Amino acid sequence: MREFKSVNWSINMSLEDSNTYTLGSFFIALASIFIAGKVVSSIFVKFRQPEVLGELIAGVLLGILGLIPLYGEVGYHFFHLLAEIGVAILLFEIGLETDLNDLIKVGLPSLIVALIGVVAPFFFGYYTIYILADMGFISFATDGSLFLLALTVAATLTATSVGITARVLSELKKLNQTESKIILGAAVIDDVLGLIILAVVSGIIATTGGTGSDFTVSIPSILIISAKAFGFLILAILIGNLFTKKLFIFVHSLKARGSLLLGALSYTFIFAYLAKLAGLAPIIGAFAAGLLLAKTHQKDLIEDRLKPVADVFIPIFFIMVGSAVDISSFNPFIKENIAVIILAVVLSIVAIVGKVISGFGVYNLNVNKLVIGIGMIPRGEVGLIFASMGLVSGVLTKSEYSAVTIMVMVTTFIAPPLLYKFYRD
């Protein structure tokens, strides 16, 4: 009736132990992330350099020490999700400090900056690949494959990652300046443009089967993608405006501990989810949530209570970004790296110049145009998505992928010190 299994109880403990062993490792991993981030950042702050650069470099160090990927798949997912929560909270915090009307006021200059910041790097990148191929730097199979390579590299150059810039603007307490608003507006528009470019480029690859000839791009599908993205943003703001104030009067009346803070975070996460449904980056939704809550009576209270939570989550994002740097591809003593480094240097110059000139598209406004251009430089994870798609489909070789990755990292690491130099009075 009662069947005994000859399982050793100390083995059965492993059921719980595998959990708690992992648990122990996670506690140590979290502590390492926090300690490394704050120690390196504090050194940067001491020398009046961007705190966020300290976190990125702490991430690189933890990556080299093997402290971040060591924790297996569960660990990877866990820290990745914490990082995503972190960057969502960052954009929410930025939105909370931004006046929607001011953002709309700079709508036209934002649009111009976004368009130039997409078109210029695209063409620069496209022709750079053709020129490098002419000079014999790049090997390719057919004219079609060269076309696809140029197209993919050009696409990676168009992205803008708003996280880095937003963080630096917040560190410098410049979020209320016109320059900052133009950058934020342009970054949001750029996310939508990025979706359209993604649709076009992937359409070309899919219909040509990788040969680059006889492609068709479905105009209706591109229109649908654009309409979904813009539609989400407009509807979220319009509908959100109708009930957000009343909703948060109710939330604030709840008596349970931390209701207002958790209400604001839930609102952020729901908007992040909706943005994702519309095909946009979740952080765009989080930013929209911040814009809406900026108009509530509880704005200051929310900001105050959010700060320590932001302090916990945001560094995890930047440390994870830093930990993704593959330091070995920078080693010039490895022969195969030299071609990669040359391509990376050329692409980085193109990437920086292409975005910096976008700032000079702003006319009639007395703003620091250079700062706007610099603010658009970081490519971040958006550029990496293009690059990894190129790698998986075979359009990019491993070396070209490495070069593009280095370009993304260079733009990410160079923007904070440049902004500090040119935007701090």
Added chain:
Amino acid sequence: MREFKSVNWSINMSLEDSNTYTLGSFFIALASIFIAGKVVSSIFVKFRQPEVLGELIAGVLLGILGLIPLYGEVGYHFFHLLAEIGVAILLFEIGLETDLNDLIKVGLPSLIVALIGVVAPFFFGYYTIYILADMGFISFATDGSLFLLALTVAATLTATSVGITARVLSELKKLNQTESKIILGAAVIDDVLGLIILAVVSGIIATTGGTGSDFTVSIPSILIISAKAFGFLILAILIGNLFTKKLFIFVHSLKARGSLLLGALSYTFIFAYLAKLAGLAPIIGAFAAGLLLAKTHQKDLIEDRLKPVADVFIPIFFIMVGSAVDISSFNPFIKENIAVIILAVVLSIVAIVGKVISGFGVYNLNVNKLVIGIGMIPRGEVGLIFASMGLVSGVLTKSEYSAVTIMVMVTTFIAPPLLYKFYRD
């Protein structure tokens, strides 16, 4: 040279999409946890009932709706780890509000309460199983197997889970009362006693191969386990006392945003890890970290900045505890459940009485002895560890396991309202 794969790019997107799809679900899952927790808790607070009971019930509801286990293995691990961070932060917060000297002052009454609270439920539970077997309620194969069953059930009844009680004491703002200190001290001692019982019971099962006869228990190994656990606690406090104050003067001098808060959290996580290494629950380490930081000059600042972070993480723990309740085993219309429910009711009464009398072991002190006993009632996850070991080794049948689980849940859910009733003036 360049090989193209005919992979559809929209399929390649799934690489990223599987991540971000999950990402979207996580955002919604987190939002559901926060919203359900705060809405149900607010109703409880309105009727002057424990907030934590609202969170437990919100967890039960989310479990019934399938909202928590829906997110697959990654989701399970993710929310489980967040919950563990939550309970660690709770015990750290409690430690921060506790004066170590006061805790040492009530050391003797705490020890008496812990000992009675282990011995009484153990013997009650042990003889209850024999009495129920005599009455034909329990089927068993051999005398040995009945002995092992009684032993295992008795062991589950000895556990004390400090999380629930600590949270209620904090809600009632009673952490400074002598009763609260006796409860906290007894719970820490009980965790060590639990380790010893675990070693003895698993030793008996292992050496008898499940027959319950001719067992040997290794006294040296039990001494080592006890020495490790007590040694950790004493060393952590003694060594920690030497450098913690100076360390946090340094941490507070760091200029990076949130250094003090992240320093305190890192300290907590490192102590949680060390406690785990010593074989104790990580929360005991977190509690010790709180006791140490309570003596620093930055105590008030840390407490202030920790509060919003605690508001985010702590509810996740209680909601996860609630979501683990298998509501179907409570359905009396399913015939097989009736025997389970009878056993569960008997065990719950034994569990409650066994702990309540422990409070009456306190002599010479003018305290509310009933409250101390009630504070020791919740078995929580510690009881569940014993039960799942019993299930895996075959000592417990599925029905007996269910009954033990229900007993754990009853003790967990009944303690908060009882404490509110008898401890609120």
